[in-house]
């Protein structure tokens with residue numbers, strides 16, 4: 001490692017102040033990462049308020065964001081300990097991948113704000129855990145850089161832009177770089193109003209007010225890491241004409257197109273020969289139509305409550321979508337997944353696997369690659385424990401009889 005100052009995050013990984021990490025031993029759990037909530041608390045301590053809120057916040061009243069978590073708690077799990085559970089198998093078959101656990105890392109823009117080259121750190125953690133990393137269009141590394149530096153399964157997340165040529169070119173780049181699947185997100189066609197960002201003056205790049213300056217000074221470790229990271233930007237959009245972040249940010253916002261149609265999905269389908277998933281589905285009829293237009297998978301999502309405030313919790317929307325899809329394609333879900341029990345509940349209602357958004361950003365903020373590994377391992381051990389306590393051996397065999405019919 002080039003840097004002299006090193007931080008030891010746990011017994012297995014040592015990271016320097018710019019986030020380069022070296023593996024010194026096998027992964028060992030760290031008791032501070034006892035739960036995803038504990039990681040969130042640590043992230044809040046380590047990040048400037050406006051950066052923490054950028055990830056933590058949701059749209060407008062944040063009711064949909066909170067509902068995502070609350071709705072899981074309404075589903076009670078009914079154990080049958082005599083039925084088995086002596087050894088557990090958490091693996092999930094998803095397209096050509098066999099994941100070691102039913103959790104994928106979902107696409108989150110600007111992960112490099114939480115840890116230098118955060119996308120790479122999170123992708124490495126996903127691959128070490130035996131799962132998929134989904135790269136956001138708004139990453140601070142390019143499609144090509146991430147592909148070059150990681151071996152494991154990777155998906156790329158795209159939008160339908162006003163400039164359909166840009167949509168196509170991102171797809172072409174992901175294809176040429178060997179991404180296994182394309183995720184088209186359809187719930188972000190106008191940006192949601194995240195009021196915390198407005199209150200905090202969080203824009204890209206951050207506006208330096210007196211309050212923000214105090215906030216930054218109070219978090220020197222984060223500040224030093226970021227200062228030493230050259231040129232944090234929306235790397236995929238950078239070009240000779242547009243290199244500074246202000247211009248890129250404006251370009252991205254102006255390219256969101258509220259006028260999307262199913263024909264756009266058909267176009268993407270024609271151009272993308274590998275697996276195609278549509279993310280942001282909440283209506284069963286949209287799930288059916290997506291399959292008819294060629295989607296290979298559905299991601300039930302409300303963008304973590306960051307877009308349409310008032311939308312249902314994703315776990316509430318899931319059963320009708322699973323019914324409508326009727327086993328034709330895998331149905332994944334994200335939004336508010338904080339516990340292994342939530343993942344088992346989602347499986348009981350028919351989801352093949354879950355994605356996490358904020359929890360991986362909190363893991364990044366606390367310990368880069370190692371922090372994301374810890375988050376994934378916490379979830380893995382929780383799923384395992386729930387299965388054991390419920391008398392179930394195989395995650396994929398969990399059915400709705402695990403839940404009390406209220």
Ligand SMILES: Cc1cc2nc3c(=O)[nH]c(=O)nc-3n(C[C@H](O)[C@H](O)[C@H](O)COP(=O)(O)O)c2cc1C
Nearest residue numbers: 055106107108109136185303304335336356357358
């Ligand atoms: C900071 C942040 C950035 C995000 N950026 C994207 C993105 O670029 N593309 C996308 O499809 N979803 C994006 N999402 C939504 C996530 O993929 C996911 O749907 C959501 O975070 C799941 O909810 P959870 O955070 O409660 O796990 C973002 C979420 C957060 C918190």
